Amino acid sequence: MSTSQAGPAARGTSRDPQRKNEWFIALLHAGAALSIAALILSSVYGLFFFSFHPEFKRFAGPPKNPYSIQGDRIQAVLGNVQRQADAVLITGFNGGKSVVRTTHRFKAEDYPFIKVEMEGLTRFTDAYITWRLVNDLKTLHFLPLNRTGDGVTQIAMVYDKNYRGTIAELSLGFFDGPANGFSNNNNVAIRIHGVELRPLSPGRVVEQVYGDWSNPPLWQTYANNRVLGIHENGMAFPNLLLAVLVAIASVILILSRLAPVGTNRSWLSVSRSVVVVIGLCWILGDLLRWQWRIEQLQDTHARYAGLPMEERILNSPVRCLRFPKGCKSDLLPYF
Helix, strand or coil: CHHHHHHHHHHHHCCCHHHCCHHHHHHHHHHHHHHHHHHHHHHHHHHCHHHHCHHHHHHCCCCCCCEEEEHHHCEEEECEEEECCCCEEEEECECCEEEEEECCCEEHHHCCEEEEEEECCCCCEEEEEEEEECCEEEEEEEEECCEECCEECCEEHHHCCCCCCEEEEEEEEEEECCCCCCCHHHHCCEEEEEEEEECCCHHHHHHHHHHHHHCCCCCCCCCCCCCCCCCCCCCCCHHHHHHHHHHHHHHHHHHHHHCCCCCCCCCCCHHHHHHHHHHHHHHHHHHHHHHHHHHHHHHHHHHHCCCCHHHHHHCCCCCCCCCCCCCCHHHCCCC
């Protein structure tokens, strides 16, 4: 009697050793599938780059070498600017802005990327790169610079249709942001070491994508269900790429399960591995969103901590759509 009662229990606990760590095995398979999927996706992206980004076709000429404009060749236009041995130092603004420029001429189609080597930019200053064309010196074109720490990321100039032909000059403009009570870059000096003109290359594309993903802009006025996470001129949006990775990895897992291989792998669970793939991609996507949230929390603390309600409202970057001076001031402190 005891034998018959113990038998089913014993059989219930004696599982196949390969099934003891089902989720760990699923994690290994999901990791392998994601690695293969990433390799496939990067290969397809590289092979069909100009199909995904036709705006880069006009930059696909013979490869050029990067060209560096050292800081000592950058000229002051507006503001308190000091020249140093290998850099320029902006110590104060004039009328809430400071501008420096270089008059080095170059062909735009040779350099789709530009990187400004600088430090000291605070969260209370807006920064832009501007340029004039040789055939239209009266018109000033500009693109915003994306912040990374106290510097700025590489910028893809290709996303402005006016970046073409021969560039007569490049300028860097710094402007007091909308936060009330902060001026002159919050009294922090901006040191500019130089500007590098960068040709099209796989490494530059990877750097641009990484910079877009790891340095999201703050204070975007998106709805809760439409947070892009990167600036509008981003090359590759993470949500789309992560969804494609999940799809490719899932197909790989299904094919590996159905492939006619000699060993019996009936104990493998495709559904479990797919769940892990989705979870890993979700974690990566949420890490990007959380770094944006944390950075914005720090920005919020710097702008609003210890201030009365009226000053907090004045310091909001999204107030009145970045906003006319005195916008709805009659409604303060309630607006």
